[in-house]
Amino acid sequence: MNMNLEILLAEAEESGSGIDLLLPATSELVAGVAAFAIVFFFIWKWALPALNETLENRASAIEGQIKEAEETKAEAEKSKSEYDELVSNADAEVQKIIDEGKAAAEKIKEDMIAEAKKEADSIVEKAKSDSEAEKERVSTELKSEVADLSLEISQKVASSMTKKDQQKLIDKFIKDMG
């Protein structure tokens, strides 16, 4: 046990005191200065300017795209207003066509009604005229029939009457005619 302790103490003595661990080694300090100088000059002279350039390019690209988008939007709005106007004009046009169609249809309807009425009147007129003619014809026929019948009757009556009665009848007839 004592031997182990002696070995440990000897090792501790050989490896130096605690403060040695806190003191920087000169060679490491030199390496640190050189290494940091490399990083600093690279960042200062190349990396940050490159980054700034990239960010500026990106900003201008984004601005350009926003401007382009705004122009496209304005163009689209203009097209939309034109389209809306066109649509509203089309509505008016359609309404006009509908109105004209209605008016034409109304006119056609009126014409057809007038024509029909005229035709109906004409038919009625013709029917009246035909009816009158028929009536005239029937009346004539009836008169003729009556005359024939009267003649027949008068012949039959005359044949059964005396000459004197016949003369008397003729006279009375003439008298009635008169």
Added chain:
Amino acid sequence: MITAAETCDFVNQVVCKPANVKELFEFTNFAGTQISRTEVLILLAAIIPVVVVFFGLRKKSVVPGKLQSAVESIFSFVKDEIALGVIGRGGEKFTPYLVSIFLFILVGNLFEVAPLINFPVTSRMALPLFLSLITYFIFVFVGIREEGFGYISHLVWPPGVPVALKPLVGIIELVSVLLVRPFSLAVRLFANLVAGHVMLSLLLASAYFFIVQPGGADYILSKAPVGLAWFTLGLGIYGFELIVSILQAYIFTLLSAVYIQTSLHPEH
């Protein structure tokens, strides 16, 4: 540690100092000089951010790719949240310095959890001390430039403090600003990374030594569960140290900005 310990006799040796331990950390005959592993890693901590940023910003695309987005996010974060957010007016000209220390410390810290490296270069005092001294010189220079001799006199004889307290507050302020600030800035980073590195090394090396060990099957079965427990805990600490690495880089950068701000806008 594991490679070095392979020369040790675990069963019979109580204390083992591996014979080849220096060879693991120093590359002799490197361009005619003797250069240590730490120095190589410090240079690597500079080269990695430079290469990553270069490939990230090389194309300067209007529509960024993944790497460019990541690099831009880091730069924007340091610029907007730290340089402009903390320093405010006039903070933009400190952006290169703040971005540089953030990236340099971040990569240096991340070496702690980087496979096959597992050594944060910021756990060596040289780097935190050097960086905190730069911050120190910047904020003292800015303070003198802004207020002239008033910068020191305001520290020694602070305005707005009752006269009876001025000497005491003045001494505290002087020591706090001119001595404690750079020291605390360096030690905070150094101590956090050393603690994490030691903890991770001990846990993972212990796991290795308990699982892969000399002796018979019974011996291995009796110790392996302990090794697995260390390994599990080590993995948890590994994730924790990843967060610590990022956080410490942020804290160092943020405090540097705060110190610069107090010199640039003393009225605040």
